[in-house]
Amino acid sequence: MAKKARPLLTAWAALMALSLVLAFAGDVIHPSRLGVAMMLAVVLAAVVKAHLVLRSYLGLRAAPGALAGFTSAVSITLAVVVASFLIFPTPH
Amino acid sequence: MSQVASESEARAETAWGPLSALPGNPLMWVLIASELAVFGGALIGYSGARVRDPAGFAAAQDQLDRLAGTVNTAVLLTSGLCAALAGAAREVGRRTTARLLLGCAGALGVLFLVVKAFEYGHELAAGNDIDSSPFFTLYFLVTGFHALHVVLGLVILALVARFDSGENYETGTAFWHMVDLVWIVIFPCFYLLR
Numbered sequence: 593m594a595k596k597a598r599p600l601l602t603a604w605a606a607l608m609a610l611s612l613v614l615a616f617a618g619d620v621i622h623p624s625r626l627g628v629a630m631m632l633a634v635v636l637a638a639v640v641k642a643h644l645v646l647r648s649y650l651g652l653r654a655a656p657g658a659l660a661g662f663t664s665a666v667s668i669t670l671a672v673v674v675a676s677f678l679i680f681p682t683p684h
Numbered sequence: 685m686s687q688v689a690s691e692s693e694a695r696a697e698t699a700w701g702p703l704s705a706l707p708g709n710p711l712m713w714v715l716i717a718s719e720l721a722v723f724g725g726a727l728i729g730y731s732g733a734r735v736r737d738p739a740g741f742a743a744a745q746d747q748l749d750r751l752a753g754t755v756n757t758a759v760l761l762t763s764g765l766c767a768a769l770a771g772a773a774r775e776v777g778r779r780t781t782a783r784l785l786l787g788c789a790g791a792l793g794v795l796f797l798v799v800k801a802f803e804y805g806h807e808l809a810a811g812n813d814i815d816s817s818p819f820f821t822l823y824f825l826v827t828g829f830h831a832l833h834v835v836l837g838l839v840i841l842a843l844v845a846r847f848d849s850g851e852n853y854e855t856g857t858a859f860w861h862m863v864d865l866v867w868i869v870i871f872p873c874f875y876l877l878r
């Protein structure tokens with residue numbers, strides 16, 4: 593059990609750390625607009641989180657093709673959304 | 685008899701093709717792929733709708749409680765950890781521990797819904813309902829649909845705790861992790877990107 597639990601706990605710690613990165617990059621306290629770098633950081637952190645959930649929680653570590661496919665689907669969705677924010681930015 | 689059983693298993697694996705390599709019931713993976721496609725389509729629709737009125741979307745979005753959304757992310761990720769640990773406990777035959785961990789996952793799922801209800805209450809009290817703006821229409825539809833999945837996930841976790849075969853654990857917790865995964869994608873789109 594301990595052997596199986598360790599990678600899950602490591603993944604959870606990484607997910608929580610990435611959530612803090614997301615909260616910082618997304619400036620959850622202030623209603624200010626985000627710069628390009630912060631928007632890209634938000635999306636990158638979200639993609640890595642999704643990859644970790646797919647690999648560790650959903651057990652796709654053993655199926656690398658499926659892991660790559662699902663991660664790509666999430667990445668493409670988030671890329672389209674962030675691209676729309678970059679092409680049509682919020683006016684200040 | 686065992687040869688018949690193994691032949692039957694081999695036939696089933698061939699029938700599911702590449703899905704056979706995935707943990708749990710292959711049909712759950714079909715569901716997970718479908719759900720990701722539905723939510724992904726909704727988020728791309730959201731970005732398309734925003735293009736018509738970026739300023740209006742930003743003004744509406746600023747009324748969301750981003751801190752509550754962040755707290756809910758941590759709650760759901762921790763719930764996912766409990767569900768994954770429950771599966772690991774079941775695999776080594778620790779059924780009581782597995783059930784307790786499943787109970788923790790469910791309790792955190794309920795906490796997620798409580799925080800979400802608190803958020804909805806604030807938004808409705810501020811006059812933002814499903815008809816008040818295109819942003820709030822999409823926000824309530826997508827996050828509400830996700831919350832419905834959390835409710836369904838709670839029912840599935842309860843069923844897994846009652847009928848606790850190894851495959852049920854794999855399949856039931858996979859649904860719960862899918863709910864987690866969808867929130868990871870929804871959260872930055874509705875709350876953070878602006």
